[in-house]
Amino acid sequence: MLNKHFEHSNTRVGIIGGGIGGATIALKLSQQGANVLLFEKESSLVNGPPMCHLHAGGNLYREISDQQCVDLLKQSINTAKLYQDAIDYRPTIVAVPSHDNGKPSDVVSRLTVLQQEYQRLIALDPQNEILGPASEYFRLYQRPDLERLSQLTAPKHPKTPDEWMIAFAKQTDLTQLKFPVFLVQEYGISVFRLAALTSLALESSQYCELLTNTQVTSVTQNSAQKWHIETKRSGVDETFEVDYLINACGFRTGTIDDMIGLKPQRMVEFKAAYISRWNNDQTNWPEVIFHGTRGTKNGMTQLTPYPNGYFQIHAMTPDITLFEDGLVSSKQESAQPELPNKYIDKVNHQWDEQVINERTTKAIEKVAGFIPAFNSADIGGRPMYGAQQIPGEDATLRVADVAFQSNSYARCEIVKASSALPAANTIIGKLVELGLLADRYSKYCHSDFVDTSSTSDITEQQIAQRAEYLAQERGFPVDLARRTTPNIS
Structure with missing residues (x-):
């Protein structure tokens, strides 16, 4: 993975955190022209809070607007x-x-x-x-x-x-x-099939460097406005440089904010x-x-x-x-x-x-x-x-996506998995606006745009095998990686 050749764009984007937010953003950015480094401290993508429901309408949450x-x-x-x-x-x-x-x-x-x-x-x-x-x-x-x-x-x-x-x-x-x-x-x-899909798509992308088992230990910005990301992987210290930084650390998002001196609520x-x-x-x-x-x-x-x-x-x-x-x-x-x-x-x-x-x-x-x-x-x-x-301060909030702190730093703040795609499209729009991504990708800036080309070639057998492997690796019954019904298409 470290020997991939980046020829699609001169812009390097670092994403810290490989949950559903970080993985989706990595998927869309690498698909649309940015060279992506995705850092995840776990051995696989899309870990985190229990996920089982699409939330199409928020019917679980009668207290929200x-x-x-x-x-x-x-x-x-x-x-x-x-x-x-x-x-x-x-x-x-x-x-x-x-x-x-x-x-x-x-x-x-x-x-x-x-x-x-x-x-x-x-x-x-x-x-x-x-x-x-x-x-x-x-x-x-x-x-x-x-x-x-x-x-x-x-x-x-x-x-x-x-x-x-x-x-x-x-x-x-x-x-x-x-x-x-x-x-x-x-x-x-x-959650297991989501993890399988994003992993398979990113592993096959020539524009994404997927760094699992990698703990980010320090983030600093130099005088040229480049971000230096120091990591530890299998006991080895490595440093990476990126043009744009995305904090997608989920509940640990504040740890990266602390490293760079920001104090959002x-x-x-x-x-x-x-x-x-x-x-x-x-x-x-x-x-x-x-x-x-x-x-x-x-x-x-x-x-x-x-x-x-x-x-x-x-x-x-x-x-x-x-x-x-x-x-x-x-x-x-x-x-x-x-x-x-x-x-x-x-x-x-x-x-x-x-x-x-x-x-x-x-x-x-x-x-x-x-x-x-x-x-x-x-x-x-x-x-x-x-x-x-x-x-923020509203415990009932269920819809959130991205906060831009500067022209080179974005914070992915999704609460529900369904907000990950709008977050990715919003960030693409920001990169186009800043001139870090070519104008030809402007159609992807719309929050409702969906491009399935990066996942459409993955077979059901590949998804099922990886999903069941991930369930077993994480200590869950393999049936939790299976669906009660097949794809309606």
Whole structure:
């Protein structure tokens, strides 16, 4: 990788951090004319907070504004177009529990706004119809509808909306819900297939130098405005020089800001999701979301299906996904919010087995409060975990992309994976504006532009093999690298 010849452009761009933000930016920049150095301290790309949902409309987050939901819808459509082989094409059920203060009518209002926006986006570009027809973006189910469906046999491979609802109708305690319940064409996304796609694309790019297992130890700028990046890799010190620097370090973004003397305000939140296996039900499920108030004992519960009975569980309660003192803010002396050591230990893969067992058991019990038979589920593996950055001071922020600190430094500040592509296109636009990238690439500056040429030649066999390898390497069941449904194309 170190012997690649850069002939496409004289501009060298350094990207620190190979999460979904850094990897996507590297992919797009190397594709469009910049010579890229991507530094990642882990052995592979796209590690970090648990990722399982496309967030096409922000239906998990009823506390955010309609505008953020519309932004997430647009961003998610473009993300699904770029990474369509990482998408799990099954719908999501959204339900309001009977004990919750929320109203199904509020869900209808938001879904209607999103459906209208989706229709508008399809009218602008038919290729935006990646979530199915706009008329089928969501469907309502009253209690009699679910009682009728509960009498049917759940198919192994559901295709119609009604077929996707059968398993839910049969297994859910309907007395726990308000009606209607909603089936939304909001899909899943696989962190392992995303990691596989970006890795394969960047490894084959002659314009990207991929430096994994590489810890950045110092960043300075010289009098010629070049950035010097000092690293340590396998015990060897190396120094690199770049014209433009992109900080894509995720929750560690503040560490690079500290190196160069910047002090922007940000927050960091540690979260975890839990892996269970429900052997009593081998039917393909949709994703299921039971709304709830974040941070309370009745916080939102999210059940994400994988093949062979595996389920990932988020529950936005203090004793499951959220952690006491797990949300911290930066202070005046440092741009890096300081998580307690016990969470840094977890980020560094040091979990106590008792904590894993206790929190996974509580997650299973939380789901079983709505789906009683789920109480027979077992612990299916280690948690998926990580820390999430939130720029600024609004803990509910879910849509963010890039901040430009100078003419040679950008900070990637995405909160959700779907913001990575807009961040990449925004940075391309900045480089064109600065004359560091040729004008012929100006069409890529538009935040809605999607070019799939760098991933279109990668085969399904390559993706599947790499994704399963990454799951095993990271200590997870290989089924978490597989999709419940194939690519709709």
